[in-house]
Amino acid sequence: MASVQLSELVDFNQKSLLISAASIAFNPTFWNIVARQEYHNKVLTRLFGGKSQTACYFLAATIFSLGIVRDLLYERALRHQPIHPLLDTDEVTYFGYGLLALGNLLVISSTWQLGITGTFLGDYFGILMDDIVTGFPFNVTDAPMYYGSTMSFLGSALVYSRPAGILITGWVLFVYLIALRYENPFTAGIYAKRDAERAAGVKKDSKKKQ
Template sequence: MASPLTIYSLVDFNQKSLLISALSIAFNPLFWNIVARQEYHNKVLTRIFGGRSQAACYALAITIFSLGLFRDYLYERALRHQPSHPLLETDAATYAGYALLAAGNVLVISSTYRLGITGTFLGDYFGILMDSIVTGFPFSVTDAPMYHGSTMSFLGTALVYGKPAGVLISIWVLTVYTIALTYENPFTAEIYAKRDRERAAGKESKKAR
């Protein structure tokens, strides 16, 4: 294990931009989970948009996407303020970085294509449910392609910039997303389980008539 002195020589923790980047990474999933659950329980956004749940979902999608762009800007700004390392400034590291960026974007873009805007941006919390679970690529590779693809992009950017701090932040990204999934997956599963129970009850009611 590297000594604290070695770690501090690789990452400049005195740079406020590093802390700001880390906080923005943690803020985004916290924000959309809080807002989406408020929507599910209290229909806050739908009421703001005059009962139009799809318009409310699109507004949240634009907000989440914009926050993501701002988060990426803060991350790249933080990397520019960090020391580089010779091992990460090799051609091999750069090529690996671009490969991770390409693969990460493939996961993110293909999952968005599969799910659509409402499926990607928490439409199920608005009552906009998909007919069935998507199991094709990229969901055949990972159950969370958006999160894993984003993490790969963070790490790829770190390698392209040659910054050890970026590798550290990428670990933080993975940690934050893993925690988020422990809250999101069960909640989303229950939304669909409730829908299935209601469908089953409806069929039983029709048979009883």
């Protein structure tokens, strides 16, 4: 019975739904693989003649472009899905717009705090931040871009009144949580190595002065 009800809410025969889900999974997989290759082998930095910042900006532009494509594919998928009357109300629509606004606030404010290189994996290029950012939105969540993006997906689903969008939002959250399990420890290791090197350097200088 449950599967019959789900099939009435979501049209799984629409290829646009599967393409959207694949795009959502592809993006973080792509940037994690590329960023780790950069960290270990300096692939992009070598491609840009040893200019790590230029290489990072290139990756940032690529990730941003892929994000636009992902969002367009998601919108296309929603248009091909059935509307549910319980979602097709003014209250749900307003709530959806509220989620979109809040989600974009988290994404934009985190980008403002981190800058381009801080947002788009600059630490994998050796472009490290001096200190941990603790102001808004990082005092609300440790992954504002991921959670903000998830909120925007859900907001769009409610604005379009499509249950399929809620299902895809669950997929978005799952993919991002998996990505965080790989990204957070790796990034923490990069900064731990930097801090250890700094401490060793201070200790060495201290010995020289003695």
